[in-house]
Amino acid sequence: MAAQAQAGSVQMPRGFQDADEVLPTYHIEAQTSLVERPLRSLKFGEAFGVLDSYGDIGVQPGPEGLYFQDTRYLSRLEVTVEGQRPLMLSSVMQDDNGALSVDMTTPDIRLDAHDETSIPRETVAIERTKFLFRGTCYDRIGLRSYDAKHRRLRIAVTFDADYRDLFEVRGTNRTERGKRGVQVTSDREVQFRYVGLDEIVRTTAVHFGPTPDRIEPGRAEFDVSLPPGGRVSLFIRVVFESHRAFTKPPAADMVGEDAAARLTLAANGGGPVRHPKGLSEGTIFARAYRDQRRDQREMTAGITTIISSNDQFNEGLCRATADLYMLASRTPEGIYPFAGIPWYSTVFGRDGIITAMMALWIDAKFARGVLRYLAATQAKTVDPAADAQPGKVLHETRRGEMAMLGEVPFRHYYGTIDGTPLFAMLAWEYYAVSGDMETIRAVWPALELALAWMDRYGDRDGDGFVEYARDTDKGLENQGWKDSHDSIFHADGHLAKGPIALCEVQGYVYAAKHGIAKLARLLGDDVTADRLASEAEALRERFDAAFWNEELGTYALALDGAKKQCAVRSSNAGHALFTGIAKPERAARVAETLLCKDGFNGWGVRTIAQGEARYNPMSYHNGSIWPHDNALIAMGLARYDRKAEAARIFQGMFDTALYQDQKRLPELFCGFTRRRQRGPVSYPVACSPQAWAAAAPFAFLAACLGLELDHDRNRVRLNNPILPAFLDGVTLYNVRLGASRVDLRFQRHADDVTVSVVRRVGDVQVVMTK
Template sequence: MNYRVIKENKLFFLTDENGNIVENHSYGLGLYMNDTRYLSKFNLKINGEEPILLHSDGSENYMAKILMTNPHQEKEGSLILWRESVEIERTRFIYDDILYETVTAKNYYPKTVSFELSAHFDADFKDMFIVRGFQTGKVGRRTGQEINKNQLDFLYEGADEVKRTTSVKWDTPHDRASEEGDVHFSITLGHEESKAITFMIAPKEGEEKNQVHLPAHEALEKLKASYTEWENSMTSVETDYLPLQRLVDRGTDDLRVLLTDIGYGRFPVAGLPWFGVPFGRDSLIAALQMLAFQPEVAKGTLLTMASLQGTKVDPWRDEQPGKIMHEIRSGELANTGQIPFTPYYGTIDATPLFLVLLTEYVRWTNDLDTFHRLEENVKRALQWIDEYGDRDGDLFVEYHQEAEKGIANQGWKDSGDSIVHRNGDYAETPIALSEVQGYVYQAKKGIASIYEKLGKTEQAEDLSKQADSLKAKFEKEFWMDDQQFYAIALDQDKKQVGTITSNPGHVLFSGMLNEERSLKVSDMLTSEKMFSGFGIRTMGEGEAGYNPMSYHDGSIWPHDNSMILLGMSRLGYQQHAKKVIEGLIDAGAHFEYDRLPELFCGYGDKIGKAVKYPVACSPQAWAAGTPLVFIQGLLGIVPDSTEKKITIDPFLLDGMNELTVHSMRIGEGILSLKVTRDCGKIQTEILENSSGCEIEQS
């Protein structure tokens, strides 16, 4: 990555590797809150010159450290500062919506040195959509700057009539400061003496009270304690296969930094730097991936999505009653109605995925109280599927863009070129995607099962019949005899979009496919055409639209693979699942900090390394959740706490001899187990089972 990013709750800080906010960077650097850039410049200098970067560490999710030193400085033959005399360390973290940055200077020169450290700040308060070049529009104006002792305030009044302020404070007496944003400190240090300056930068919206600025060390301890609490609440994993251990540890840490709470419990935002917001399908899928590790996140995600469920027909936002939203934004352009993301509902899959997550959550936890709490939301979501999702009454759920500034392709492959016929023509909407039909089937079967347990027999039978009818028609309309595979979609004329893609792989998880065709799908996805060696491609090599460098037409998305893995694991296709898991683990070793990115290029492993995609988000929630799915797949675990049973069918990867899982929350308690390889045979030891469920091993 050519950037460094940290996040906590609704605030994130994006800089270059030197720790600076510079202009004309491809990622639009800055300090952001609520889709507004509250800091657009932050540059550190020593004696007016840029320090030299030594090391830039972004391995910790809650804190970044950057190590620098001074260049050689002299004037007219007189020495000012010998090269590499002063070590400069920048340490930053966010707590309670305040950015803390401590700059520590240490003298390694044999004698006392004097120098000036200076920082330059500015705030343009630009909406994120403007920063990214996606939108222009009516905006507000800067209303000035104020300096008061050790504080510099930048003031702005938005077109949405919201007053915004960026307050920069520092804890050390300064030499001079200006309203232009410059703060200068004169520093004298003896040999190996050091001095620290802490900046505290706080965005403020409206008439919010000024935040309480804790001392940096105290704020950092509180932040670390929250991470310890998170780790203690998670299922823990130990394995002797270190590449897998590193991916799992990185994934759980990344998911913690992406958690946000807007009042209904913690849920994962989509990813950094650009999607740190509630995001329909991304948040739902990430929560689904986390069920074996932290089911409480699924509850927070469900309640958050339910709170934003559509209530009316609004073409500007692609909203309909009962629909689960796609994305919500809260910046100046959204507040003034210049973009439709308030929230925007242009997604075809979030509504059935909401129901899938709920049914899976109940299977893991038996939390029927949450189901009862959401029962009206369930009814409205089911009604949306039948009345608005199925636009023409043919049993298939289709999408079509209504919003002028909305999204044309409304499945997870939402780029404009992602739904393409085998002759290279783009499909016209309305479009019915294969995976969406699987989600709908799984949702209706799952809700029917819960209704059956609650004694609502008539509703259960009705939903189950609807699902069976969908299954029969799906087989008839989507199966391609000549390819022995399913079409990605049906177009506006109900013609098959026959390009070979990963989308039908999601249907494996739904349970909608018969055994013969499930195996054919799994074989295709792990064939040379679809499998690069590092993962399953989004589109098959040799297809008209195939491009290994594309966003959706030949690239590899870890989350896409994880959804397929959930199905392969549930169906018992261990060799297929093993191949995919091992490929992604191999890919992870080629990315910074063993972090699977949002996506990477689909080139084969003959190149020798996984090739990064130029502007992939990292960390990304559903990429971070993918290694957690590896563990679920390796255990072959399928819980149904409502029926008081857990099925397991474990296997291990090549070179892996032990996998121990502690405190997996199922039903009324926890399950801990250990899987080992002994003389070539897989052995399972149940260490603890307080779940109230019987364990069946396949």
């Protein structure tokens, strides 16, 4: 039986604390909390920005900066008026995340310390608009005088570029770095240049308009004249680029062989926009703003939208939608949702797949892009340094100097045990909604390789379970979604020794084989279909025998290398419901354990139940709460028609969002028990936005509605729909199935829900079952 502990305490037996004395590999160092002050995020393609609420960068220590290809291309940017920061009035991300809008005003200004010359506060309004588009950050600072006197103000811009690799920003120390230089290249431009040890030249060009009155490396000043009612606009344009330090251009085939390089041209539209000479910075800003808006409209055209009876829920859904499409980047294979800002703004296999699954019913093109990209970058050879074997799906890819040099193994890293079965699982889920057999045929060879990997390399000891163990000491110690060094442990708290078979991974393999069996049958291969279906059912029996723990009332977290259960109550068991590997007779017990007071804290289901040996509500994976994890659990509960429990989790997550900046669900938050008149406790270095957290509200809603889209039957099925207490009604607009479209309205009447078809285009059937 799991050791019992009071809420918030950590009870650990002697002897295993020593494992925690050294910081784990690739630890995100936290000397300041991202919760201390509101940060703002911008992203386009491979570029992203982390800004303070003023739109400035680096005024205080932290992760702020403009980043491109995992490198900080601008580490400082501060705008002052007569040497002082303006007074903040408001700072908001626009509803579609397209730009940051900041309203400020001048503070009380003493122009000369020796006399009484001064400008009272609130005489000049300052409006700042900032956005990213195609490898460039655009920044407009508009000033308008409401003073009766003519005023002259000195506006200074201080800036710098440190070219720190993202892993350095996260806390990794380096003994050697490349060479950095800076020069004033014209009366309105300063350029920073960094030649890395990887022989990549990275440049940051800072352009100003109009021409500054004074310019030097790291600083530009404007003497602004403002008559009564006068207006002035200043523009800052930051362009970041990289290229190899070749004496001649590289051969075309050199670009295509790098998995990460597949992103660059598509994600940034071929690189920064080249503007004709003679254009003013104001015109350049306006054209870029227009083109960025057009790009956003194209990306979101035709998606399913949702309007509910709850205005706050509507705001949260709008932010979640905006976050999903901001994090989406174009690749040659289609759009791919990058994992999160600031630490994971790149391709992650697992994150992209799960995000695509949860968003499948609102926009299937996420799944198409993920499938095609991961098929194109699938491992073809054995490479221990990258934890790669033929057929394995990419875990993450990085473009920074440390990755290019091998100082971290993530240039093309395959150290994930669940990405490959999830990839195969997504293929069937995508087809069921889209009917896109063209994509299935295109990725079919990759699906066959993925299945072969599961049986050959995934099952290391031939026992029928898929296990992991890293191939070198540079790889990740744990390779499931809970990949902290201490996240897989036994009931007494000792860390499990591998190879480790995770509970949820067996479920992914089960669902993958069932799904690919259905696709094989559609392709006319009944032999393969029968074999895979039989293997899936045999796995289900083995799984139940090996993982079920009657005393815990749930499935064990994992099996260690000796096939001993990690007898720990965890959220992982909820994924067994999500995939369908759990036997129906186990579902009620699993649900009860997940939703008991030790598992469910009032906001969500904890990753590890309170009372387990390594439970810590402030840990990354051992007691915290992750929205995407809870969404998958809710989908699993709905699969077994445990809708009331799914709605309870949905309610907790909605309540959580009400306390978050911009009503945005974060990557994770702490697992402390919910207390009256207090919100959830934030995690200090959580990403926000995070793709699978952004997709979670759509998964919660679909789970409660019992929404199933079946392309081949041309049917929308609603299996015993319910709505949580905070929703009286919901309307889904433009639910797509093949060439058909349908709008559905749900209305709650006490414990019952009625459904109306508001609009139907095509012959799609809508069926509700109880």
